[in-house]
Amino acid sequence: MKSKSLLLATSIAISSISAFAGNYNVTAQFTEDDNGLTAYIINYDTKQKVDSAIVENGKAIFNNTVENPFMAQLVLDGERYGSLIIENGDIDINNRKPTGTPLNDVLNNYNAKYMEIRKQFSETSDSAKQAAIYNEYLKFNNEVKTQNINNPIGLYLFIQEIYEMDMAKLNVALEQYPQFKSSTRVNNYIAALKQKERTSPGNKYLDFEITYNNKSSKLSDYVKPGKITVVDFWASWCGPCMRQAAVLKEIYAEHKNKGLEIVGVAVWDEPHNTLEAIKTKELPWHNILNAQTIPTDLYGISGIPCIIIIGADGTILSRDKQGDELKEDVRKALAGELK
Secondary structure (H helix, E strand, C coil): CCCHHHHHHHHHHHHCCCCCCEEEEEEEECCHHHCCCEEEEEECCCCCEEEEEECECCEEEEEEEECCCEEEEEEECCEEEEEEEECCEEEEEECCEEECCHHHHHHHHHHHHHHHHHHHHHCCCCHHHHHHHHHHHHHHHHHHHHHCCCCHHHHHHHHHHHCCCCHHHHHHHHHHCHHHHHCHHHHHHHHHHHHHHHCCCCCECCCCEEEECCEEEEHHHCCCCCCEEEEEEECCCCHHHHHHHHHHHHHHHHHHHHCEEEEEEECCCCHHHHHHHHHHHCCCCEEECCCCCHHHHHHCCCCCCEEEEECCCCEEEEECCCHHHHHHHHHHHHCCCCC
């Protein structure tokens, strides 16, 4: 697969970038039903709200200054409406696609090529072909990152890569690209890696407390001495979480009379959505609601589901296993074979 047109567009974009203050004018198309709602531009790296506009006549219009281009997300009423790059110029967003400025054009070209590769991957079941397609994707991704290493697209692609790295690999990458050491997301991931190490198998579990509807719950309320406890950090919107919920129901049905406990911890989710998922999926164990980022920061969780098995003495026996591997670790934990 070739990506010459994408790389050409990328090179053009780089030559147009300079660190000067400019004005951005963003016109985001919504619907008349959205009139009166507030739309926000949120900095992708810092997660801070940097601008807002009320939807009128089915559109939100943002006008402001920008010192340097940055990757952003458009959010309306809690729903994400896609990514864009805030830079000097007029930016139109229609069907969640930003157009009108050089870096947004590069971003669109990248997304189009990514979707093409993803489609090719999903349309074949041949493992050799899938491996070749994936290698082509890695090559393409690296080319675009390298061409854009000093603009927001480079940072965005670098951040996508680091979630597959351990601390040693991340340190090497940051020596190669020291400009990313100041990134909020990169530093948050470094902190997460340290917490993940503290809560890896062999360490004691860390307790936390959540208050929801004036009622406080601690993880230790449900992790009982002498019991094997499976802790599932999940969210209702997370497809893989829902698939593992089905696995956990099988595990619970098989082992609940053998002293196994399961507790769910709902993170990054709205409580009413969590409750609806619990009802719909008929989850029979207790769930701690509205935990948000408290446990994920504590356990260094950067992706969900994250499932932890805690032993009878409070020691973490297993982490981040799913499917058949999770079933096997639960069996071993109950049999005293996992230490």
